[in-house]
Amino acid sequence: MENRFRLCRGWWVLLDSDVAFFFGLTTQALLERVHRHEPLAGELGFYVDGAELDHPHHGRCPHYAFTEHGVIAVGFMIGTKTAITRSVELIHAFRRVRRADTADETQVMEPREAESLA
Numbered sequence: 001m002e003n004r005f006r007l008c009r010g011w012w013v014l015l016d017s018d019v020a021f022f023f024g025l026t027t028q029a030l031l032e033r034v035h036r037h038e039p040l041a042g043e044l045g046f047y048v049d050g051a052e053l054d055h056p057h058h059g060r061c062p063h064y065a066f067t068e069h070g071v072i073a074v075g076f077m078i079g080t081k082t083a084i085t086r087s088v089e090l091i092h093a094f095r096r097v098r099r100a101d102t103a104d105e106t107q108v109m110e111p112r113e114a115e116s117l118a
Helices: 016-023 027-036 038-044 068-078 081-108 111-117
Strands: 006-008 011-015 045-048 063-066
Touching (some): 011 081, 016 027, 016 063, 016 081, 038 068, 068 081
Antiparallel strands (some): 006 011, 011 063
């Protein structure tokens, strides 16, 4: 799952199609649920296009990029025990991605800089 994460606008995100797949929904069904909770939509993530993702597979159509908090909220919007369990799994995946990203940064830093992060 970690290979699906993207760094976009300074946030680690998962695209709508990946989140929908993980929760066993179609992308359309997922976005309908999110838009029913419109006041929350801006807090859950943001729209991105293929150019911003720098990935030709995603073309020109916009995608909704879910932040970690967005994935948590989706699990509760769906409301099943399985969805909440999957949210927790995704939270752990977000944590692993952040740790790997931090590890990469500390490897290229001078030893004193890395020590100051500890």
